[in-house]
Amino acid sequence: MDIFELDKKYIAGTYNRFPVNLIYGLGSLVFDEMDRRYIDLTSGIGVTAFGHSDEEWTKAVITQINKLAHVSNLYYTNPDVKLAELLCKKTGMNKVFFSNSGAEANECAIKAARKYSAKKGEDCYTIMTLENSFHGRTLTTLAATGQEHYHELYTPLTPGFVYAETNMESVKSLAETTKIAGIMIECIQGEGGVNVLPADFVRELAEYTKENDIPLIIDEVQTGNGRTGQLYAYMNYKISPDIVTTAKGLGGGLPIGACLLSEKFADVFGYGDHGSTFGGNPIACAGAFSIISRLDDDFLADVKRKGVLVKSLLDGAKGVESVCGMGLMIGIKTTKPAGEVVKKCIEKGVLVLTAKDKVRLLPPLNINDDMLIEAINIIKEVCRE
Ligand SMILES: Cc1ncc(COP(=O)(O)O)c(C=O)c1O
Missing domain, CATH: 3.40.640.10 (Type I PLP-dependent aspartate aminotransferase-like (Major domain))
Incomplete structure (x- = not known):
């Protein structure tokens, strides 16, 4: 049985998962079992604030485990x-x-x-x-x-x-x-x-x-x-x-x-x-x-700046009706149903969430501009198709 069948057999059926089996992550990227790369704009629903395998967090955790x-x-x-x-x-x-x-x-x-x-x-x-x-x-x-x-x-x-x-x-x-x-x-x-x-x-x-x-x-x-x-x-x-x-x-x-x-x-x-x-x-x-301890004023100002950047990239884009949120908590009302946008984005290597009828983005707070722009361009492509 592959992992999808095993999941269906043994995991309580509360989650309607997407057909992606994620194996490892690095910064704002996650990789599936075929080593396919996805830009993660979900952070595990707002959890991995500094992305995956973050060096400082991992070190703090491992040091404590050993103690x-x-x-x-x-x-x-x-x-x-x-x-x-x-x-x-x-x-x-x-x-x-x-x-x-x-x-x-x-x-x-x-x-x-x-x-x-x-x-x-x-x-x-x-x-x-x-x-x-x-x-x-x-x-x-x-x-x-x-x-x-x-x-x-x-x-x-x-x-x-x-x-x-x-x-x-x-x-x-x-x-x-x-x-x-x-x-x-x-x-x-x-x-x-x-x-x-x-x-x-x-x-x-x-x-x-x-x-x-x-x-x-x-x-x-x-x-x-x-x-x-x-x-x-x-x-x-x-x-x-x-x-x-x-x-x-x-x-x-x-x-x-x-x-x-x-x-x-x-x-x-x-x-x-x-x-x-x-x-x-x-x-x-x-x-x-x-x-x-890393959430200082400069870091927080950069989160705000990146939020403004995302909004400026999305505002007025074809298939985007409106953009809301603050910092890197962003909701996008799309012409297409949000669920459809999420599925298409996965196919194109970007993970995003929904929130009611909106597409929701909760990227890692330390995502760099290049990766953020690459991901937003893919979302825009999906919205206008
Ligand atoms: C505002 C808010 N409160 C509470 C919760 C519940 O948190 P947890 O799933 O960690 O119990 C959530 C989860 O999404 C949330 O968004």
Whole structure:
């Protein structure tokens, strides 16, 4: 049996994979079993922030593997503490809880918000999110996800979630009828179609949550760790959230999630209130340290510049209706169905994603201009054919 048949036989059928078996990667390139080259504009859905086989990340990971792979959270280790310190220093947040995925980071944030807001009464447990949001696949983060089709198969979901439209009237009217324990948003809805939230709305929401002592959680699972040309996307909006969740690019290729807590929330958890066997794993944290420590102002400015370059190459191209996004998180509305564009791009050696009806690009943050331009030209060719 070849690998495609073995996959069909032994892997649970949740993924409708493309017929490409990837063997190794180098920078912004990946190669299949026939040694065919693909420019990777997906980064494993925003994970491999510095591309494949990145020297610094690999060295950090291997050095840590050779020292200590895992000991549990019963003991102190260096990598998680050093990473937490770095994240706090770079964001002004105060404490970090580490987990293994974006969904788990959001679970932690929801728990933190509910625990904090319990002072407002037993009936204050509802988390407000936005319509069209995506927050994960666990039963609770599915409940947080404001897209009904994700809910259908798995009801009853965790109770205590309401979904606002992206405007303050909707937020306020929901808060009038239900006690709100927290509000969670993505500044750019990734899975929802690379929808950049309007700056006025985000700022007004931040003020409203402050005035009403409602925890504001920013889900930076997809937008975080340099993706938008700022360390975290909320920084583009000049707001100070209470809780920030992140994952994906933080790990650079290994599973990690983090829930960052601001001063007011720093001590919301006490001993035994939350936990994770693998959370703060030394290898994942050592790799993440090598990612975050390289996201300085010059690097982030270059991410922004490359985002502008991509937009300028795509704007007005035949078969391209519009381009949205920030930094290297880009959505393209194409005349052709997005799924068709993805398939054609694979045939021509470029990997891209979809997000609802758009083609989505999440290239490695350090992709060089030549490779980016080569890939965009292929996307343009596919769009105009
Ligand atoms: C905004 C956002 N939140 C949460 C998640 C869930 O992350 P994970 O798949 O690591 O659990 C995702 C995944 O795409 C995401 O985009």
